[in-house]
Amino acid sequence: xKPRVELLALFLGAALLMxxxxxxxxxxxxxxxxxxxxxxxxxxxxxxxxxxxxGRQYYRRFCIGCHGPDGDGEGENAKWFDTTMGFAKPxxxxxxxxxxxxxxxxxxxxxxxxxxxxxxxxxxxxxxxxRPLIPQERADLxxxxxxxxxKWETQKPGTPITIPPETPINIESILRGRELFSSLQCWxxxxxxxxxxxxxxxxxxxxxxxxxxxxNFSIGDRFKCGTSNEDLYRIFMTGLDGSPMxxxxxxxxxxxxxxLVHFLxxxxxxxxxxxxxxxxxxxxxxxxxxxxxAEPPGGN
Amino acid sequence: MKLRFVFTLVGVTLLGSALxxxxxxxxxxxxxGKVTYTGTPPKMKVIDMSKEPGCQKEQSARxxxxxxxxxxxxxxxxxxxxxxxxxxxxxxxxxxxxQVVYDQKGCEYIPHVAVMQVDQPLEIVNSDQWAHNIHxxxxxxxEWNKSQPPGTPPITTKWDKPEFIPVKCNIHPWxxxxxxxxxxSHYSVTGSDGSFSLKGLAPGKYTITAWQEDFGSQxxxxxxxxxxxxxxxxxxxxLPY
Numbered sequence: 001x002k003p004r005v006e007l008l009a010l011f012l013g014a015a016l017l018m019x020x021x022x023x024x025x026x027x028x029x030x031x032x033x034x035x036x037x038x039x040x041x042x043x044x045x046x047x048x049x050x051x052x053x054x055g056r057q058y059y060r061r062f063c064i065g066c067h068g069p070d071g072d073g074e075g076e077n078a079k080w081f082d083t084t085m086g087f088a089k090p091x092x093x094x095x096x097x098x099x100x101x102x103x104x105x106x107x108x109x110x111x112x113x114x115x116x117x118x119x120x121x122x123x124x125x126x127x128x129x130x131r132p133l134i135p136q137e138r139a140d141l142x143x144x145x146x147x148x149x150x151k152w153e154t155q156k157p158g159t160p161i162t163i164p165p166e167t168p169i170n171i172e173s174i175l176r177g178r179e180l181f182s183s184l185q186c187w188x189x190x191x192x193x194x195x196x197x198x199x200x201x202x203x204x205x206x207x208x209x210x211x212x213x214x215x216n217f218s219i220g221d222r223f224k225c226g227t228s229n230e231d232l233y234r235i236f237m238t239g240l241d242g243s244p245m246x247x248x249x250x251x252x253x254x255x256x257x258x259x260l261v262h263f264l265x266x267x268x269x270x271x272x273x274x275x276x277x278x279x280x281x282x283x284x285x286x287x288x289x290x291x292x293x294a295e296p297p298g299g300n
Numbered sequence: 301m302k303l304r305f306v307f308t309l310v311g312v313t314l315l316g317s318a319l320x321x322x323x324x325x326x327x328x329x330x331x332x333g334k335v336t337y338t339g340t341p342p343k344m345k346v347i348d349m350s351k352e353p354g355c356q357k358e359q360s361a362r363x364x365x366x367x368x369x370x371x372x373x374x375x376x377x378x379x380x381x382x383x384x385x386x387x388x389x390x391x392x393x394x395x396x397x398x399q400v401v402y403d404q405k406g407c408e409y410i411p412h413v414a415v416m417q418v419d420q421p422l423e424i425v426n427s428d429q430w431a432h433n434i435h436x437x438x439x440x441x442x443e444w445n446k447s448q449p450p451g452t453p454p455i456t457t458k459w460d461k462p463e464f465i466p467v468k469c470n471i472h473p474w475x476x477x478x479x480x481x482x483x484x485s486h487y488s489v490t491g492s493d494g495s496f497s498l499k500g501l502a503p504g505k506y507t508i509t510a511w512q513e514d515f516g517s518q519x520x521x522x523x524x525x526x527x528x529x530x531x532x533x534x535x536x537x538x539l540p541y
Contacts, residue, residue, distance in 0.1 A: 097443050106444030155442070184449050185431035188471050199351045203473040207437060239445050244470030246433040246447040250455070 378494025
């Protein structure tokens with residue numbers, strides 16, 4: 001009897017120990033207080049309505065490590081993101097300034113914008129694609145991140161910009177786009193060949209003063225906010241708020257914006273219709289093509 | 301007879317009007333003075349504009365090298381670019397709000413500090429031959445960022461909450477300026493001699509605040525009666541770092 005009792009005691013003791021020890025790291029995050037500043041918020045994405053109080057538990061499970069208990073991007077993982085190597089710090093939700101929007105610069109994004117950003121992730125950063133979460137869960141998270149800033153209580157999201165149907169892809173459009181790339185001086189940051197090595201590139205900083213790099217078209221990474229021509233259009237017609245990338249919406253007409261999109265595609269290594277058009281043109285008219293960033297009148 | 305009557309009538313009218321004018325409370329008080337410092341201020345570095353050769357060429361034609369304007373001092377330990385304004389006091393007749401112009405010229409912001417009232421129109425101009433992006437960085441007002449290539453129209457905007465808003469250009473990282481948005485209609489920015497002047501003040505007790513972008517704010521209370529001029533001085537204790 002005695003050895004069995006001893007064995008039982010040992011077994012129970014070990015189980016109890018494992019339970020309490022195991023409970024420590026597994027449930028440690030429940031002890032962290034998340035500090036929000038608004039009341040309960042909702043999100044509306046298509047047919048789905050998200051609720052912030054449900055989103056709170058997903059935030060604690062999936063997001064708090066980077067975005068932090070205060071939602072300010074100062075989670076315990078954040079200090080390991082090396083901005084000098086091109087890894088952005090986690091988004092600070094307390095400022096309510098977001099890069100990927102369908103709304104004009106200076107306005108809040110729509111719920112759909114936040115949902116899309118969370119779903120896509122940011123390919124050059126540590127923010128993953130959150131497709132493994134079902135849409136309801138992502139919608140609840142969108143509602144929850146709004147509780148980190150009072151701006152969501154006092155301001156309405158901007159009105160999404162109108163993106164007219166894409167104009168035809170032809171060499172004339174590409175050449176007009178090339179002219180715009182030159183005159184709007186995109187190359188100052190993005191470089192004459194879109195390699196992200198323009199004269200201003202090395203000193204670019206984001207809103208927090210961290211180093212940030214302009215997009216390098218020649219590598220062909222996904223854009224910050226999507227992959228399609230429409231996504232690209234939206235990027236420079238709304239600007240990436242919180243970063244050096246400004247909005248060009250007040251400067252060019254929609255058809256000019258499409259011209260610029262078509263030209264930018266030729267800077268990427270992928271086999272796109274635009275790249276094919278450009279290749280044909282360049283092989284026939286190579287000598288006529290002036291390098292971008294030539295001296296404008298009055299000195300460069 | 302008729303002439304005498306007319307003269308009398310005109311005379312009485314003029315006298316009556318004069319009395320009416322004297323009877324209204326005058327808003328003719330003035331608060332003026334200087335902003336100075338004690339201690340050693342930080343030295344402002346010369347700006348390297350080689351990344352924008354056109355600006356570098358323009359600046360090299362100037363007699364003085366272009367320096368950062370975070371702390372600008374003058375003769376007699378005076379401080380420039382200090383905004384002195386009424387932060388509390390009796391309502392004074394509001395001055396008409398005309399457009400404030402902010403220029404980008406020679407890769408510098410002119411003026412370095414632009415003061416405006418809430419909702420006052422602000423016009424941002426690019427006088428240079430190369431693109432700038434205008435990137436105000438408020439925390440209370442909405443933050444935006446717009447490109448302004450050469451030859452494009454001015455950007456007209458306004459701010460609807462009082463705030464001290466730093467402004468930068470991402471293309472030219474040495475460019476720093478401020479939009480100071482105030483609720484008050486009485487403010488003055490010190491020039492190279494550190495002097496300020498607030499005119500047209502109704503009688504009463506005022507809190508006058510001075511703000512410098514590096515050294516912060518300080519306030520003093522002063523009472524103004526009738527059309528007197530009160531002198532105030534603000535002194536900042538400064539360190540070289």
